[in-house]
Amino acid sequence: MKNISRRQFVKHSSLATAGTLLLPRFLNAFDQKSIQNNKNRKLVVVQFSGGNDGLNAIVPYTNDVYYKSRPNIAVPSNKVLKATDNLGFNPKLKVLQNLYDSGDVCIINNIGYPDPDRSHFRSMDIWHTASASNEFLSTGWLGRYLDGNCTNCQNPHHAIEVNDALSLALKGAQMNGFAMKNPTQLKNTTRSKIVQAVAKHHHDHEHEENVAYLYKTLANTISSADYIYEKSKIYSSKTAYPKGQLGKELKQVAELIISETDTQIYYVTLGGFDTHNNQVNKQERLLQGYSEAMSAFVKDLKQNDKWDDTLVMTFSEFGRRVAENGSRGTDHGAGNNLYLMGGKLKKQGFYNEGPDLMHLEKGDIKYTVDFRNVYATILKDWLKTDDQAVLQKTFKSLGFI
Amino acid sequence: MTEEQKIQHLYWRAGFGLSPTAFQQKRKLPLNKVIKDLFKAAKKIQPVQMPHYNLPSAESFKAMSKAERLIKKKEIQKLTPEINLNWVRQMASDDYSCLQEKMTLFWHGHFACESKRFDYAARQINSIRAQALGNFRDLVLAISKDTSMILYLNNQQNRKNKPNENYARELMELFTIGRGNYSEQDVKEAARAFTGWFSDRKTGEFKFTERQHDADSKTFMGKTGNWNGDDIIDLILDRKETATFLARKVYRYFVNEKINDKNVALLAKVLYQSNYNIGTMMQTLFESDWFYAKQNVGVKIKSPVELLVGMSKVLNLKFGNAKSVLFPQNYLGQMLFRPPNVAGWPGGKTWIDNSTLMLRMNFAAVVFQRVELSLELKDQPEQPKARRLKNLDISGDVVALTKVFSNVKEADLGLKLEGYLLQVPFGTKDSFIETLAKEAETSEGQIKAYVLGLMSLPEYQVC
Numbered sequence: 001m002k003n004i005s006r007r008q009f010v011k012h013s014s015l016a017t018a019g020t021l022l023l024p025r026f027l028n029a030f031d032q033k034s035i036q037n038n039k040n041r042k043l044v045v046v047q048f049s050g051g052n053d054g055l056n057a058i059v060p061y062t063n064d065v066y067y068k069s070r071p072n073i074a075v076p077s078n079k080v081l082k083a084t085d086n087l088g089f090n091p092k093l094k095v096l097q098n099l100y101d102s103g104d105v106c107i108i109n110n111i112g113y114p115d116p117d118r119s120h121f122r123s124m125d126i127w128h129t130a131s132a133s134n135e136f137l138s139t140g141w142l143g144r145y146l147d148g149n150c151t152n153c154q155n156p157h158h159a160i161e162v163n164d165a166l167s168l169a170l171k172g173a174q175m176n177g178f179a180m181k182n183p184t185q186l187k188n189t190t191r192s193k194i195v196q197a198v199a200k201h202h203h204d205h206e207h208e209e210n211v212a213y214l215y216k217t218l219a220n221t222i223s224s225a226d227y228i229y230e231k232s233k234i235y236s237s238k239t240a241y242p243k244g245q246l247g248k249e250l251k252q253v254a255e256l257i258i259s260e261t262d263t264q265i266y267y268v269t270l271g272g273f274d275t276h277n278n279q280v281n282k283q284e285r286l287l288q289g290y291s292e293a294m295s296a297f298v299k300d301l302k303q304n305d306k307w308d309d310t311l312v313m314t315f316s317e318f319g320r321r322v323a324e325n326g327s328r329g330t331d332h333g334a335g336n337n338l339y340l341m342g343g344k345l346k347k348q349g350f351y352n353e354g355p356d357l358m359h360l361e362k363g364d365i366k367y368t369v370d371f372r373n374v375y376a377t378i379l380k381d382w383l384k385t386d387d388q389a390v391l392q393k394t395f396k397s398l399g400f401i
Numbered sequence: 402m403t404e405e406q407k408i409q410h411l412y413w414r415a416g417f418g419l420s421p422t423a424f425q426q427k428r429k430l431p432l433n434k435v436i437k438d439l440f441k442a443a444k445k446i447q448p449v450q451m452p453h454y455n456l457p458s459a460e461s462f463k464a465m466s467k468a469e470r471l472i473k474k475k476e477i478q479k480l481t482p483e484i485n486l487n488w489v490r491q492m493a494s495d496d497y498s499c500l501q502e503k504m505t506l507f508w509h510g511h512f513a514c515e516s517k518r519f520d521y522a523a524r525q526i527n528s529i530r531a532q533a534l535g536n537f538r539d540l541v542l543a544i545s546k547d548t549s550m551i552l553y554l555n556n557q558q559n560r561k562n563k564p565n566e567n568y569a570r571e572l573m574e575l576f577t578i579g580r581g582n583y584s585e586q587d588v589k590e591a592a593r594a595f596t597g598w599f600s601d602r603k604t605g606e607f608k609f610t611e612r613q614h615d616a617d618s619k620t621f622m623g624k625t626g627n628w629n630g631d632d633i634i635d636l637i638l639d640r641k642e643t644a645t646f647l648a649r650k651v652y653r654y655f656v657n658e659k660i661n662d663k664n665v666a667l668l669a670k671v672l673y674q675s676n677y678n679i680g681t682m683m684q685t686l687f688e689s690d691w692f693y694a695k696q697n698v699g700v701k702i703k704s705p706v707e708l709l710v711g712m713s714k715v716l717n718l719k720f721g722n723a724k725s726v727l728f729p730q731n732y733l734g735q736m737l738f739r740p741p742n743v744a745g746w747p748g749g750k751t752w753i754d755n756s757t758l759m760l761r762m763n764f765a766a767v768v769f770q771r772v773e774l775s776l777e778l779k780d781q782p783e784q785p786k787a788r789r790l791k792n793l794d795i796s797g798d799v800v801a802l803t804k805v806f807s808n809v810k811e812a813d814l815g816l817k818l819e820g821y822l823l824q825v826p827f828g829t830k831d832s833f834i835e836t837l838a839k840e841a842e843t844s845e846g847q848i849k850a851y852v853l854g855l856m857s858l859p860e861y862q863v864c
Contacts, residue, residue, distance in 0.1 A: 102475065121515075125742055134570075138747040156755060165732055168741075179756040189759050194766060194857040197833040210702050211825060213750060214859035221755040331477045 019157070030213070039174050040309045041382055042257055044266045045142075045169070046290075048316035050274030051120065053283055054336040055322065056109060057093060058354065061164040065357035069323040076392030087354045092288040095295045099341055103348040104298070104307075106340040106370075106400045107181055108354050108374065111220035112367025114316060116334035120274065123317040130391050142265055143382065144390045150175055156217075157265070160256070162249040170267060177265065178224055183232035183254060190225040227262075233323050234259040239300040242292040246270050250297040258304045273316060277327035290314075298341070308343035311382050311401060315371070321363050326334040329383045335365030338374060340400060347400040373398050405433050406820075407693045413824060413864040414655050414701075415439055415687060416499025417710040418719075421801040423495055425823060436792050440680065442498040443534055448527040452483040456520060459603035478658050480519035482723035485737045488526065489706070489726045493713035503534035504683070507654055509539065509814035511739065513574060513745035516738045519831065521605060521789060525549045526738075534680035537647065537672070539635055541576060546607035548600040554743065559596050561615045566592040569633075571743050577637045579646040583622065590619040595630045610783075644673035647704040648682070655686060657697045658749050664691055699825035699863050700794060705733035707864065708761065715822065716768065719802060721794025728793060729764065733757050768797050769849065801851065803819045803845050811847070814838070827860045 003032035016325070051232060060066045063086065080088035081097045089096045113132040115152035117123045129137035138149075142159055150158050159170050159177035170177030180186045199222055207215060223384040235258045241247040246268065253266045270290060275282050294312075301307040319336030335355060355365040376395035388394050402410070405428045412419045412427075416439075419427060427435055457465070457473055465473065492502040508529045532540035544550050545568070548572035551557050554568040569591035573583050597614030600607060619628045622636055634815030637643055648669035652660060667689075668682050675681040686692055694771050703711065709729055712718060720726050730736045734757060735746055809817045815829035815838060829835055841847040855861060 061703065095576070098789065121739075123741060136742050136744040137742075138741075138751055165756050171751065176754040179754065189763070192763055192766065194854065195759070195762055197837075197854075198762065198858055201832060208700055208825060208863075209699060210750070210863050211859055213863055214702075214753065217753055217755060217758050219860060224755070 004196065009041065033054075037046040039264070040265065040277075041384075042264060042306075042310045043378060043383065044253060044268070044310060044312040045296075046312060047267070047269040048273050048286075048290075048314065049120075049124070049166075049269055049271040050316070051123075051318045051320055051332055052286075052316035052336065053279065053320040053330050054276060054316070055355070056279070056283060057090050057287060057314065058096075058109065058218065058337045059088050059090060060086055060354045060357065061088050063354075063357055065391070067358070071324070071329045073324045076337050081139075084350065087350060090256040090284065090287055092284045093291050095291040095298070096339065098295065100349060104341055104343060104345065106345050106347050106351050108338045108340070108351040108367040108369055108398075108400075109353060110335045110365060111315070111338045111371050112318070112335040112365075113370055113372070114367070116364070116367070117333070118318065118332040119135075120317055120332070123166060123228065125314065127317055127371060128167060130375055138168075140167065140169035140171050142170050142267070143168075143176060143388060145172075145173035145265075145379065145385060146175035146177065148389050149383075149385050154220070155227065155262075156220050157228055157261070158261050159267070160228075160253075160263050161267040162252055162268060163267075167267060167269070177267070178221075180228060180378075182248075183225075183229045186225045187229045192220045195222075204228045220299040228256070231256060231259045231261045236302055239296050239303070241296040241300075242289060244289045246289055247293040247296065250293045251300075254304075254306075256295055257301065257306050259312065275320070275329050276325065276331060277329040279324075279329040294341070302343075310345075311340065311342040311378065313374070313378065314339040314341075319365055322357060322360055322365060323363060333364040334361065335367045338371070341375075342401065345401055347398070351398065351400060369398070370395065402693055402695070402698070405429075406698075408435050409821075410688060410693060410698050410824065411435065411439075413684075413711075414503075414692075416503050417492060417707055418600055418714050419821075420495050420714040421805040421821075425805045433673055433688070436684070439498070439660045439687075440534070443500065443501040443504070443680075446531050447491070447497050447501065448530065448690055449484060449523055450487040451485070451523055452480050452519065454480055454519075462603065474518075477518045477520065481522050481738060482727050484519045484522045484526070485730070486720060486723040486726050488737060489710060489713075489720065492706070492710045493718065495714075500683075501530060501533060501543070504679070505530045507651075507788045508533055510654075510740065510745040510748075511650065512544045512550065513740035513743050514547075514550050514553045514738075515740065518549075520607075521549045522554075522738045524605070532679075533761060534683060537677035537679055538634060538638055540679070541572075541638075542631065544576070545595070545598065545630055545634065546606045547573070550605075551598065551600040557600060559592060559598065560613045561596050561706070564589070564592040564596055564615070566829060569747055569786055570591070572633075573637065575744055577634075577646065578640060579832070582640065582642045586620075590621045590628070590797070591633045593617075593619050594621070594628045594633045598630055600781070610774060618846065620739070633657050635725065638677060641669070641673055644669040644677070648672055651682065651686070654748075655683075657676075661691070661698075664689070681829055696766070699823075699860075701864055702749055703862055703864050704746065704752060705730055705735040705757075708733070708764075708862065711864070712765065712768070713797075713800065715852065715856075716797030718768065718795055718797045721796075725793045725795045729760070732760055746751050753862075758859075761862055762857050762859070764779075765822065765853050768795050770786075770851050799845060799852065800850050802848055806848055807844060811844070814844075814847060819855060822852065823860050824853045824864050827855070827856070827858055 013326055056075055059075045059080045060298040061080040067074050075090055079091045081091055082088040083100055096105060117133055126133060128140045130141040131137045144160055156176055156178040161170055161177055161179045163179055165182050166177055199218055233257050237251055237255050241251040249268045258262060272286055301310055315338045316336055318332060318334055320330035320333040325331050372391055372395045376387040376391055377397045377400060378392050379385050380397050381401050408427055491497045504777040515524055528543045532543055554570040554571055555565045566588050570588045576579055593615040595609040599610050614628055618625055621633060648665050652665050668686060669684045670684040740746055809838055815835050819827055819829045837854055838850040839848045843851050
């Protein structure tokens with residue numbers, strides 16, 4: 001990877017030229033100003049898909065209701081990594097304990113929204129679009145951030161989802177984020193003979209709007225693929241990441257951040273949290289994978305002086321029911337917890353009290369913090385943008401950063 | 402536009418484009434005859450095929466243990482992709498009315514609803530099909546009594562003393578009259594009128610449960626009476642705004658996302674005056690000169706299903722298993738029976754991002770050259786593990802194409818194929834596609850090269 005042959009180099013540079021050759025008609029000057037103020041600030045979103053059981057992640061280890069509701073699956077108090085007098089971490093979540101000790105994490109309890117929806121897809125859409133529960137939006141909150149702040153960005157890699165497909169969160173009305181599993185694969189896809197030939201094909205006549213849009217997307221895809229591929233060769237991480245998918249993906253993100261890629265937002269997903277049966281092993285395996293990958297990521301960024309410029313948000317579409325079900329699992333619930341990590345947090349440790357298990361709503365934890373307040377805080381205080389324009393409503397900043 | 406181009410435009414919008422054989426048969430016919438034939442063929446209702454499965458009777462289901470029932474339920478859910486596959490095959494086949502299929506697809510997006518069980522999915526899509534060109538009143542009534550919809554929008558929980566407004570609200574906001582034409586009080590009153598409209602959990606049939614129905618007086622849109630669900634639908638349809646709302650939706654889908662108010666007003670008038678006869682409105686649309694105007698041709702980004710089925714028509718694609726239709730649908734963002742939410746697929750440019758465009762452009766190569774793109778879908782809850790695009794069982798052939806285009810002179814072949822495949826000009830002459838085709842030694846090879854090239858173009862993504 002590091003030592004590319006001369007021939008390869010020539011190939012790449014001719015490609016880069018090919019990319020720019022077809023660009024002029026779409027080329028706008030990259031508007032540095034719009035993202036200048038906060039250019040170095042990165043946001044990394046980690047999505048737990050399937051509904052992570054927050055109660056077994058951040059454990060209320062002195063709460064009788066918790067242990068009575070979960071005779072088979074509660075985390076025994078002697079195994080909990082204790083943080084406060086009544087809250088502690090799942091033993092597999094060592095990263096949270098470490099970051100808690102170093103003041104690099106802020107945990108928000110009872111996160112959710114009014115009239116919670118218990119369908120994975122709908123609830124995830126609500127999180128992605130930042131809509132109310134009875135409102136249907138077709139753009140995502142980060143997509144709308146791009147719409148407002150990146151209208152002149154030449155290339156879509158301002159926000160990268162480390163995946164083959166792009167999530168709704170990153171789709172705006174005018175701008176989209178960029179889906180990319182890994183730079184080499186992306187490059188290979190755009191280098192198929194046909195795609196290159198199409199892109200190079202000279203177009204004399206004006207295209208109808210939609211066809212023009214397709215050609216523009218194609219041109220942007222190719223130039224972003226080239227750019228990211230070049231950037232990806234600058235720095236190869238020496239930190240040991242765990243083997244799983246998330247480890248690979250976070251390593252990818254760290255390398256791009258450390259190479260000072262023009263990307264501000266990164267989005268990764270970890271699936272498998274829909275633990276209706278035999279939850280304990282399944283969830284703990286996932287949490288352990290997350291903990292190890294995240295520990296490596298933090299270490300990598302700290303060593304390269306990037307941790308202070310980074311904010312990581314980890315969320316899931318909903319929490320799970322307080323009481324366990326008949327198959328040593330839990331069903332879809334509502335209120336949950338959310339983790340924010342970074343070197344510049346203003347509020348460290350627990351943002352608020354743990355859940356009130358005496359007063360549930362239909363067997364679920366009631367939300368006390370709307371997730372859109374978290375988004376508003378990130379948009380306003382971290383990305384320094386007009387949060388109301390993005391969220392289309394006013395949500396108070398929580399002041400954690 | 403030549404008559405031949407008009408027929409192609411018609412077939413793209415009223416169907417999924419022409420198969421080579423149909424192209425040869427129709428291209429020289431008078432346009433008005435082609436339109437008439439489309440509507441004639443659509444008269445015969447052809448339900449989607451059910452997979453072979455012995456559904457347990459209500460009694461035997463009741464007699465099962467909880468564990469047995471769970472197993473059965475999973476089996477039944479697992480078969481939903483088979484309905485998807487059967488429907489796609491049906492859309493792609495010339496043995497079925499493409500207009501009926503297209504209208505059914507349109508209404509499936511309009512009455513967006515997730516169906517988890519294959520039998521409910523088939524039932525819903527077949528009752529839509531039966532009314533797809535019929536009377537909108539019958540269609541919306543059938544949907545209001547449809548099990549999937551009753552479960553999806555919580556009418557099952559809509560009880561006399563505890564109304565659930567979900568269905569009543571979406572009925573007005575998304576299915577009939579649109580925002581701004583009713584009050585919150587109307588939503589409440591309509592919900593009361595639909596109380597007790599349940600699905601029988603055992604049979605999956607509609608069941609009106611009188612003791613859960615609120616039979617008291619309601620005031621809806623200014624009119625007071627002992628309204629039930631049927632009455633509410635009648636009252637909504639009495640309003641001209643409903644016809645306008647539907648005409649706009651039809652116009653955006655079948656003509657152009659950019660609305661022309663005059664044309665929409667005409668469609669709305671026809672719909673209202675025909676007492677909501679959908680077929681009458683659609684025939685007016687396809688017979689209007691403006692439908693064939695230059696600004697309305699080649700301006701629609703094909704939905705993933707339109708793209709997939711359109712390619713199938715040309716290449717006689719064979720989908721070996723359900724996965725082969727599910728993966729591209731899922732990856733490209735339009736999974737049948739799984740719309741993103743009750744508002745349906747937003748369509749247009751939202752189909753396109755860097756990853757969907759790459760797959761769209763490479764898809765012909767995947768089919769033709771068995772090119773393996775190693776793409777993966779995210780792990781999704783309630784879904785089998787992430788699947789790869791590898792191992793897709795899709796194959797096609799150019800037999801029909803070769804038969805139809807074999808007599809064309811070599812020098813004209815590119816132009817002719819471009820005319821057949823694209824709705825907007827590309828300029829195949831002297832392009833890389835021609836270079837590619839000239840490398841081929843046989844005429845079949847040439848046809849393949851042209852088709853592969855043309856189908857990989859951004860121009861092929863619009864119709």
